[in-house]
Amino acid sequence: MMRQRIQSIAVYGAGSWGTALALQLARNGLDVLLWDISPEHVDNINRQHENAHYLPGIPFPDNLRCSSDLQAVAAFSDYHLVVVPSHVFRGMLKNLAPLLTEKDAVIWATKGLELDTGKLLHQVLEEELPQCPAYGVVSGPTFAAEVARGLPTAMTVAANEPALAQRVVEAFSAANYRAYISADVMGVELGGALKNVLAIAAGISDGLGFGANARVAIVTRGLAEIMRLGVKIGAQPETLMGLAGVGDLILTCTDDQSRNRRLGLALGQGKGLDEAIADIGQAVEGAKSALSIGKLAEYAGVEMPICQQVYRILYEQLPPRQAVDELLSRDLKAEF
Numbered sequence: 001m002m003r004q005r006i007q008s009i010a011v012y013g014a015g016s017w018g019t020a021l022a023l024q025l026a027r028n029g030l031d032v033l034l035w036d037i038s039p040e041h042v043d044n045i046n047r048q049h050e051n052a053h054y055l056p057g058i059p060f061p062d063n064l065r066c067s068s069d070l071q072a073v074a075a076f077s078d079y080h081l082v083v084v085p086s087h088v089f090r091g092m093l094k095n096l097a098p099l100l101t102e103k104d105a106v107i108w109a110t111k112g113l114e115l116d117t118g119k120l121l122h123q124v125l126e127e128e129l130p131q132c133p134a135y136g137v138v139s140g141p142t143f144a145a146e147v148a149r150g151l152p153t154a155m156t157v158a159a160n161e162p163a164l165a166q167r168v169v170e171a172f173s174a175a176n177y178r179a180y181i182s183a184d185v186m187g188v189e190l191g192g193a194l195k196n197v198l199a200i201a202a203g204i205s206d207g208l209g210f211g212a213n214a215r216v217a218i219v220t221r222g223l224a225e226i227m228r229l230g231v232k233i234g235a236q237p238e239t240l241m242g243l244a245g246v247g248d249l250i251l252t253c254t255d256d257q258s259r260n261r262r263l264g265l266a267l268g269q270g271k272g273l274d275e276a277i278a279d280i281g282q283a284v285e286g287a288k289s290a291l292s293i294g295k296l297a298e299y300a301g302v303e304m305p306i307c308q309q310v311y312r313i314l315y316e317q318l319p320p321r322q323a324v325d326e327l328l329s330r331d332l333k334a335e336f
């Protein structure tokens with residue numbers, strides 16, 4: 001499919017990440033229309049010319065506008081960037097389905113799996129938007145607040161059509177932003193989903209007062225879990241060793257900007273799950289992916305002991321300290 005440089009784009013989800021990506025694209029000269037489900041949130045954004053709720057103090061350029069009229073937003077461009085949390089991803093696509101045709105390319109920046117089924121998001125997209133043959137995913141070590149401030153950032157763009165990956169990379173790239181092309185959609189989406197669960201584990205470890213050794217053991221053995229599952233289901237190992245895999249894993253396990261890491265910190269310090277999530281007040285995808293990864297791991301027949309202990313701490317009231325004891329007392333074995 002021959003496409004010109006992307007001139008305009010519709011972005012769905014005016015949360016922190018949808019807004020940060022919309023800002024990056026608008027600063028690169030694209031016309032951007034940002035959709036959000038909340039008309040009140042949209043009104044506030046358009047009145048204040050900033051997203052004061054999620055990214056206060058970052059002014060919107062004139063070519064970035066916001067609307068809650070889904071029909072108008074879908075008609076605005078042939079390029080659609082979905083940035084809603086994973087638990088509403090299928091519903092978002094269902095709402096878009098009657099509004100999109102085969103000329104429309106859909107990209108997502110959501111990091112997660114489908115909650116009930118453990119399906120990867122490209123599988124959900126193929127089911128809900130079979131009329132849209134071109135799709136892709138963007139992911140990497142990318143905190144929204146830093147992107148919104150224009151700080152240097154790199155990420156991966158994977159698409160099922162090389163021309164689409166190229167166009168999306170061009171749309172994002174700038175002096176402050178470097179995007180890399182990939183054809184490994186599955187590897188990119190898997191890395192983004194799994195690192196969130198492991199960031200909860202790293203946070204728990206730090207919340208318990210453990211040190212740098214424990215944190216890095218979780219990062220490294222967590223990477224072993226990502227590789228084991230990824231390779232089994234067909235992801236490319238180099239993707240998992242790249243920005244969307246190990247890069248994002250290190251970022252979220254080690255920096256307190258991560259909401260997943262902060263959830264872990266709170267749990268390790270003795271807070272309850274609901275209270276900790278309410279305090280964070282934003283999407284904490286790892287808490288959902290911890291539920292669905294078990295299904296994917298079981299289907300693939302791989303062991304993921306750290307992810308499993310996170311699940312048990314979150315949903316089976318396993319005390320964090322006991323979870324660590326159980327991990328450390330597992331049978332001794334070869335590292336690889």
Ligand SMILES: NC(=O)c1ccc[n+]([C@@H]2O[C@H](COP(=O)([O-])OP(=O)(O)OC[C@H]3O[C@@H](n4cnc5c(N)ncnc54)[C@H](O)[C@@H]3O)[C@@H](O)[C@H]2O)c1
Nearest residue numbers: 013014015016017018037084088110111143144282283285
């Ligand atoms: N924030 C980051 O730094 C960052 C970076 C990379 C990827 N992501 C990923 O982006 C996705 C979105 O996260 P976020 O950080 O923007 O979350 P957020 O908590 O900042 O915002 C949530 C967004 O979801 C929308 N939403 C809630 N319910 C909805 C529904 N029923 N239908 C449609 N939209 C609904 C809200 O209106 C809001 O726009 C997540 O998968 C996250 O992992 C976030």
Ligand SMILES: O=P(O)(O)OC[C@H](O)CO
Nearest residue numbers: 140141142143258259260
């Ligand atoms: O705040 P988190 O933990 O959702 O992480 C945000 C991004 O995924 C980091 O790349």
